[in-house]
Amino acid sequence: MTTRHMVAVLAAVAMVSGLTGCAMFNRGTVHYNRTTTIGKELVDLQDAKAKGAISDEEYTKAKKEILEGGPLKVERMCAETK
Numbered sequence: 001m002t003t004r005h006m007v008a009v010l011a012a013v014a015m016v017s018g019l020t021g022c023a024m025f026n027r028g029t030v031h032y033n034r035t036t037t038i039g040k041e042l043v044d045l046q047d048a049k050a051k052g053a054i055s056d057e058e059y060t061k062a063k064k065e066i067l068e069g070g071p072l073k074v075e076r077m078c079a080e081t082k
Contacts, residue, residue, distance in 0.1 A: 041066050 036044075042063065049059040 038066055038069070 045054075045059060045062055045066065048054045049056070054062070
Protein backbone atom coordinates (compact mmCIF):
# COMPACT_ATOMS: atom_id res chain seq x y z
CA MET A 1 0.00 0.00 0.00
CA THR A 2 1.42 3.35 -0.96
CA THR A 3 1.72 6.28 1.39
CA ARG A 4 -0.99 8.08 -0.55
CA HIS A 5 -3.44 5.20 -0.06
CA MET A 6 -2.54 4.91 3.62
CA VAL A 7 -3.23 8.63 4.18
CA ALA A 8 -6.58 8.30 2.40
CA VAL A 9 -7.55 5.30 4.57
CA LEU A 10 -6.52 7.08 7.79
CA ALA A 11 -8.46 10.19 6.76
CA ALA A 12 -11.56 8.09 6.06
CA VAL A 13 -11.26 6.33 9.44
CA ALA A 14 -10.86 9.66 11.24
CA MET A 15 -13.90 11.10 9.46
CA VAL A 16 -16.10 8.08 10.24
CA SER A 17 -15.06 8.05 13.90
CA GLY A 18 -15.85 11.76 14.15
CA LEU A 19 -19.31 11.27 12.68
CA THR A 20 -20.19 8.53 15.14
CA GLY A 21 -19.31 10.57 18.23
CA CYS A 22 -22.22 11.23 20.60
CA ALA A 23 -24.47 9.06 18.47
CA MET A 24 -25.37 12.19 16.54
CA PHE A 25 -27.50 10.22 14.09
CA ASN A 26 -29.35 8.30 16.81
CA ARG A 27 -32.80 9.85 16.78
CA GLY A 28 -34.79 7.04 18.40
CA THR A 29 -37.57 7.33 20.95
CA VAL A 30 -36.72 6.76 24.60
CA HIS A 31 -39.10 4.51 26.50
CA TYR A 32 -39.12 4.91 30.27
CA ASN A 33 -39.98 2.14 32.72
CA ARG A 34 -39.66 2.78 36.45
CA THR A 35 -37.67 -0.08 37.98
CA THR A 36 -37.74 1.16 41.57
CA THR A 37 -40.43 2.48 43.85
CA ILE A 38 -40.98 6.20 44.26
CA GLY A 39 -40.13 5.80 47.95
CA LYS A 40 -36.76 4.21 47.16
CA GLU A 41 -35.97 6.96 44.66
CA LEU A 42 -36.80 9.61 47.28
CA VAL A 43 -34.60 7.89 49.88
CA ASP A 44 -31.72 7.66 47.38
CA LEU A 45 -32.24 11.30 46.47
CA GLN A 46 -32.15 12.34 50.15
CA ASP A 47 -28.93 10.32 50.63
CA ALA A 48 -27.35 12.08 47.65
CA LYS A 49 -28.28 15.47 49.11
CA ALA A 50 -27.00 14.51 52.58
CA LYS A 51 -23.66 13.41 51.11
CA GLY A 52 -23.31 16.64 49.16
CA ALA A 53 -23.54 14.95 45.76
CA ILE A 54 -26.36 17.29 44.70
CA SER A 55 -27.34 20.83 45.66
CA ASP A 56 -30.55 21.89 47.40
CA GLU A 57 -31.82 23.22 44.07
CA GLU A 58 -31.07 19.93 42.28
CA TYR A 59 -32.73 18.03 45.14
CA THR A 60 -35.91 20.11 44.95
CA LYS A 61 -36.14 19.78 41.17
CA ALA A 62 -35.50 16.01 41.20
CA LYS A 63 -37.95 15.44 44.05
CA LYS A 64 -40.68 17.29 42.17
CA GLU A 65 -40.04 15.19 39.03
CA ILE A 66 -40.12 11.95 41.03
CA LEU A 67 -43.39 12.88 42.72
CA GLU A 68 -44.91 13.78 39.34
CA GLY A 69 -44.15 10.21 38.26
CA GLY A 70 -42.06 11.01 35.23
CA PRO A 71 -38.47 10.20 34.40
CA LEU A 72 -35.77 12.43 35.83
CA LYS A 73 -34.38 14.77 33.22
CA VAL A 74 -30.60 14.66 33.24
CA GLU A 75 -28.73 17.03 30.98
CA ARG A 76 -25.56 15.53 29.60
CA MET A 77 -23.25 16.70 26.92
CA CYS A 78 -20.93 14.68 24.77
CA ALA A 79 -17.30 14.75 25.92
CA GLU A 80 -16.28 16.41 22.65
CA THR A 81 -18.65 19.36 23.18
CA LYS A 82 -17.85 20.14 26.83
